[in-house]
Amino acid sequence: MDASSGPRLFGRKVGVMDIRTPHHPDFLRDGGETGALIRHYDWASTPIGAISDWPQSLRTTVGLMLRSPIPMVLLWGGHGVMIYNDPYSVFAAGRHPRLLGSNVLEGWPEVADFNAHVMKVGMAGGTLSFRDQELTLYRKGVPEQVWMNLDYSPVIDESGQPGGVLAIVVETTDRITMEAALRDSETRLRGVLDGMGESLALMDRDFRIIDMNAEALRLEGRPRQEVIGKTHWEAHPDADPALGEMFRQAMATGTPVQMKHRYAWPHGRVSWIAMHAYPVGEGLAVFYGDVTEQVEAEERLRESEERLRLMADAVPQIVWVTDAEGKTEFFNRQWFEYTGATEKPDSATQVASDFVHSDDQAATMHAFEDARRNQSIFEVEHRIRSKAGEYRWFLVRAEPYCDPRTGEIVRWFGVSIDIHDRRIAEEHQQLLINELNHRVKNTLATVQSVASQTLRNANSTAQAKEALEARLFALSRAHDVLTRENWESADLYDIVEQAVAPYSSRGEDRLHLEGARVRVPPRMALALAMALQELATNAVKYGALSNEAGVIRIAWGVQQGESGPRLHLKWEESGGPTVRSPLRRGFGSRLIERSLSQDLDGTAQIVFPATGVVCIVDAPLT
Structure with missing residues (x-):
C-alpha cells in the first residue's frame, strides 16, 4: 500500500500505540461464546467483584483458559466461583450458562462433597488427579453415570497464596462405555469359541500353551491345570516329533502349516488328530480335532457334517x-x-x-x-x-x-x-489420536522452546514475564489465523497484520504493509509471527517506534527459484533514533536468525544500519 493512503488493519488506518500508555491485552478477546458471556456478566454481585478489579493472576488464567481447546473451569476464591471456557460449556450441557459465576458446591449439588474436598486441597496448595473417575451428574435433568479424567491445580495470586483452583475436565464416558462393550464382545467371542466343534489352543513364542477352548479341554480329557502353562512337549511328551517341527516351521516362516498324526492320549485313548497352526502375533493359534471317525468310516463323516450344520445354525x-x-x-x-x-x-x-x-x-x-x-x-x-x-x-x-x-x-x-462397528471405531479413534498427538506435540514443542529461551535470557522475573506473555500472545494470534483455515495454510497478510496490530494506534501512519496475498504453510506462519513480534517489541523499546517520527515498512513478494517459489520478506525501520550495531546478540536476534532459519529451511538476517534495523527473510514456500 502507498504512503499516502497508509496501511489498513481491520478496515482502518494503522498507526502505533502511544508507548506512554501501559498496554493491557484484552484477556477476553477470542474467548468464544463463553468469553462474551464473561464480559457482560455482573461479577460485582459475586464474591470476586467487578471484572475491572480482577487481579492480573485471575485475568491471565482466564485468558489462557478461554483459548484452550480442552474443557477447563476455574474455581476462584474460597467460595469456588465458577469461570469456564467453551469446551466446558459443552460438558455442562443443560446447566450452561447458569453455572457461570455460581458457587461450585451449589452449581453441582449432587457432587458437592467431592468438590468440597477439591477446594480444600487446592486452596491449601495441593494438586489432585483422577483417572476415569465415576460420578453421577444431572446435566440434562436426569441422573447419568459419567466417567472423567480430572486434574486440579492451585492458581497462585499476587499474594503468593492460592487464589483459586484450575480444573481440567476430560470426559471419558464414551471410551469407558466402548471398553465395556468390548469386554462384552470378548465374552461373547469366548462363548462362540467354547461352542465351536473344533479345538483351539493358543501358544506363545516359547510354544507354551496359554489358553484352550472348551472343546480342546474336552479332547484332552484332563484338568485344565495339567495343560495350561506348559510347553507343547511338556503337555504332550508322547506326541509325534513331526508335530513339534511343524510348530517351529510355522513360527519361523510366518505361514500356516497343517498335518494329521496318530496320538496316544495320557488316559490311553488313541486318536487321529488333524492340526492346523496359524501364526498370530508372536505366537500360534492351533486348531485341531479328532478325525478318527472320518478316517475310519465315511458314515461317521456324514454324521459329523450334520452336527456341523446344527452347530453352525446356533x-x-x-x-x-x-x-x-x-x-x-x-x-x-x-x-x-x-x-x-x-x-x-x-x-x-x-x-x-x-x-x-x-x-x-x-x-x-x-x-x-x-x-x-x-x-x-x-x-x-x-x-x-x-x-x-x-x-x-x-x-x-x-x-x-x-x-x-x-x-x-x-x-x-x-x-x-x-466386524463393521469395530473397524469403523478403530479407524476413527486412530484418526483422532494421530491428529491430537500431532497438534499437541507441535504446540508444546514451540511453547517449551520459547519459555526455555525466554527464562534463560531474562534479567529479571518481571522481564521474563513480560517477554513470555508477549511471545505466547503472538503465538496465540497466529494459531487463531491457522485455526480459521483448518491448519492447512494461512494468508501471509493476515499473519503480518495480526502480529503488528498491538503496536498500531488511530490517527497515525507509521506501519506500512506491502505485499501480495500469499498462502504460507502452518510452520512458516508460526515462525514469522514470532519473528515479527520480536522485531516489533525491539522497535518499541529502541527503534522506529520509540519516538514520534519513526516508520516501519514490511514488504514481501514471491520469486521463482530453481527448486520452486521462494518468499522474500523485508522489515525496514527508518526515522527512529540512530542505530548502533549491538556488541552481542540477544535472544530476540538469535530467535530470528537461528531458529527462524531452521524452521523455514531458509535464511534470516538482521543488519543494523544507522538509519534503522533491517531484517531480510528468504525461504522456500513449499
Missing part, C-alpha cells in the same frame, strides 16, 4: 461350506437372515458378484484363488450387502478340508464375522 456368525472349486453346499440360517435371500447362491463367484461390494469383489476372488492354489487358509475382509441394502464389513475366513488319502482339497469350511 452360532451368531455366517457359516458356509463349498466344494473344492467353490460351488456352495451349505449356508447357515444367519446368511439368509442377514441378506434376505431365499435360496443359497450357486458358487463363490455368485456370492462375490451379487452380494459383495463392487470395490471388494476382485480382492475377494483373488484371495480365494490363492488359497485354492496353495491349499491354505482363505481369509479376506470385505463388505456384504444386507437385506436393507446397506453394506457392512465382514472378516471372512475358511479352512480347506483335504482328502486324507490324496491330500487334495475336498471342501471349504468358512465363517463370516461382522
Whole structure:
C-alpha cells in the first residue's frame, strides 16, 4: 500500500500505540461464546467483584483458559466461583450458562462433597488427579453415570497464596462405555469359541500353551491345570516329533502349516488328530480335532457334517461350506437372515458378484484363488450387502478340508464375522489420536522452546514475564489465523497484520504493509509471527517506534527459484533514533536468525544500519 493512503488493519488506518500508555491485552478477546458471556456478566454481585478489579493472576488464567481447546473451569476464591471456557460449556450441557459465576458446591449439588474436598486441597496448595473417575451428574435433568479424567491445580495470586483452583475436565464416558462393550464382545467371542466343534489352543513364542477352548479341554480329557502353562512337549511328551517341527516351521516362516498324526492320549485313548497352526502375533493359534471317525468310516463323516450344520445354525456368525472349486453346499440360517435371500447362491463367484461390494469383489476372488492354489487358509475382509441394502464389513475366513488319502482339497469350511462397528471405531479413534498427538506435540514443542529461551535470557522475573506473555500472545494470534483455515495454510497478510496490530494506534501512519496475498504453510506462519513480534517489541523499546517520527515498512513478494517459489520478506525501520550495531546478540536476534532459519529451511538476517534495523527473510514456500 502507498504512503499516502497508509496501511489498513481491520478496515482502518494503522498507526502505533502511544508507548506512554501501559498496554493491557484484552484477556477476553477470542474467548468464544463463553468469553462474551464473561464480559457482560455482573461479577460485582459475586464474591470476586467487578471484572475491572480482577487481579492480573485471575485475568491471565482466564485468558489462557478461554483459548484452550480442552474443557477447563476455574474455581476462584474460597467460595469456588465458577469461570469456564467453551469446551466446558459443552460438558455442562443443560446447566450452561447458569453455572457461570455460581458457587461450585451449589452449581453441582449432587457432587458437592467431592468438590468440597477439591477446594480444600487446592486452596491449601495441593494438586489432585483422577483417572476415569465415576460420578453421577444431572446435566440434562436426569441422573447419568459419567466417567472423567480430572486434574486440579492451585492458581497462585499476587499474594503468593492460592487464589483459586484450575480444573481440567476430560470426559471419558464414551471410551469407558466402548471398553465395556468390548469386554462384552470378548465374552461373547469366548462363548462362540467354547461352542465351536473344533479345538483351539493358543501358544506363545516359547510354544507354551496359554489358553484352550472348551472343546480342546474336552479332547484332552484332563484338568485344565495339567495343560495350561506348559510347553507343547511338556503337555504332550508322547506326541509325534513331526508335530513339534511343524510348530517351529510355522513360527519361523510366518505361514500356516497343517498335518494329521496318530496320538496316544495320557488316559490311553488313541486318536487321529488333524492340526492346523496359524501364526498370530508372536505366537500360534492351533486348531485341531479328532478325525478318527472320518478316517475310519465315511458314515461317521456324514454324521459329523450334520452336527456341523446344527452347530453352525446356533452360532451368531455366517457359516458356509463349498466344494473344492467353490460351488456352495451349505449356508447357515444367519446368511439368509442377514441378506434376505431365499435360496443359497450357486458358487463363490455368485456370492462375490451379487452380494459383495463392487470395490471388494476382485480382492475377494483373488484371495480365494490363492488359497485354492496353495491349499491354505482363505481369509479376506470385505463388505456384504444386507437385506436393507446397506453394506457392512465382514472378516471372512475358511479352512480347506483335504482328502486324507490324496491330500487334495475336498471342501471349504468358512465363517463370516461382522466386524463393521469395530473397524469403523478403530479407524476413527486412530484418526483422532494421530491428529491430537500431532497438534499437541507441535504446540508444546514451540511453547517449551520459547519459555526455555525466554527464562534463560531474562534479567529479571518481571522481564521474563513480560517477554513470555508477549511471545505466547503472538503465538496465540497466529494459531487463531491457522485455526480459521483448518491448519492447512494461512494468508501471509493476515499473519503480518495480526502480529503488528498491538503496536498500531488511530490517527497515525507509521506501519506500512506491502505485499501480495500469499498462502504460507502452518510452520512458516508460526515462525514469522514470532519473528515479527520480536522485531516489533525491539522497535518499541529502541527503534522506529520509540519516538514520534519513526516508520516501519514490511514488504514481501514471491520469486521463482530453481527448486520452486521462494518468499522474500523485508522489515525496514527508518526515522527512529540512530542505530548502533549491538556488541552481542540477544535472544530476540538469535530467535530470528537461528531458529527462524531452521524452521523455514531458509535464511534470516538482521543488519543494523544507522538509519534503522533491517531484517531480510528468504525461504522456500513449499
